[in-house]
Amino acid sequence: MERLPKIALPGIIAIIVLIIILAKSAVTIGAGQAGVLFKTFSEGVVTDKPPMTEGFHIVAPWNKVIVYETRQQELSEPIRALSSNGLDIKIDTSIWFQPEYENLGKLHQDKGEAYVQRVLIPAIRSASRSVVGRYTPEQLYSSKRDAIQTEIFTETNKLLEGQFIQLNEVLVRDVTLPPTIKDAIERKLSQEQEALEYEFRLQKAEQEAERQRIDAEGKARANQILSASLTDKILQEKGIQATLELSKSPNSKVIVIGSGKDGMPIILGNQ
Structure with a gap:
């Protein structure tokens, strides 16, 4: 095998070095992520510019890109607290959060990649214990679930003010009593x-x-009115009308007019 020309060897070495540099310089940021640039030989973490967006980027090989998840995330956190009368209460919470996109560089500089453990979890624990301490176990178990959920969200938001973390929702999934x-x-x-x-x-x-x-009162009143209105002449007239109707019947009968009591007719039938 013939030896490579002397001029070819440096070229191969240069190509290999270039490939290594490009490999170290290429950064791909995935969907729902953003990158924070750290300049090793200048100002360090870049905080005065927006974070690096999704896609392919080329950076100097001596610099570093720290990739953060920027979509909404969920943290499940069980918390033990004392009620207003000193009883031990356990609540299971779900926290929906995400880093503030425009302040991602400041978040990395001040809190670092472990910002959830350093900031978010202590804040939610402190707020939850403060809120639970205002209520009795009965209130926590029955009527005040929505109220404590809202209050924990408000209290946690106050603690996260200026921490570059966006709190979207706090959900109280369960309250466990002794x-x-x-x-x-x-x-x-x-x-x-x-x-x-x-x-x-x-x-x-x-x-x-x-x-x-x-x-019953209505019926009694109606009967009184009816009794008061039924005079002898009205009864006689009603009797005569009924007699005339009966006389039209095909059944055999004998009607004696004026032979009854008070001159009412007497009806003699074959029954």
Whole structure:
């Protein structure tokens, strides 16, 4: 095998070096990500320019690009806290968050890649304990779930102000009480429900009794009016009208006019 010309060897070496440099200089940023540029021999972290966007980039081989997830992320965090009367409460929370895109360089410079552990988790724990401490176990278990969720979100947002983290939502998924307290609350709620149901039945019974009373009074009043209006002459007239109707019937009968009491007709039939 013939030796390579002396002029070819430096060229091959140069190509290899160029490939290595390009490999170290090429940076690909994926979908939903952004890059923070660190300039080794100048100002360090670039904070006065927007972060590097998705796609392919060429940077100087002595510089570094730190890639961050910029889409909304979820953090599940169980938190133990004390209620207003000192009982141990456990709440399971979900936090929806993302870094502030325009301040990604400042976030990296001040907090670093571990900003979730350094800032977000301590903030959500502190806010949750503060909020839970305002309520009794019964309130936390039943009626105040939405309220504490909103308050934890507000308190956490205050703690994250100026920290370059965008908090989107805080969800309280579950509240766990000591078993004895939970059983006592459930018994109380059950008794309250039974009392409400009994009260409802009483109201229905009272309403039905009132309806029957009004109906009876109405009927009695109608009978009084009818009795007052039925004079002897009206009764005689009604009797005569009924007699005339009966006389039209094909059944055999004998009608004696004026032979009854008060001159009312007497009807003699074949029955």
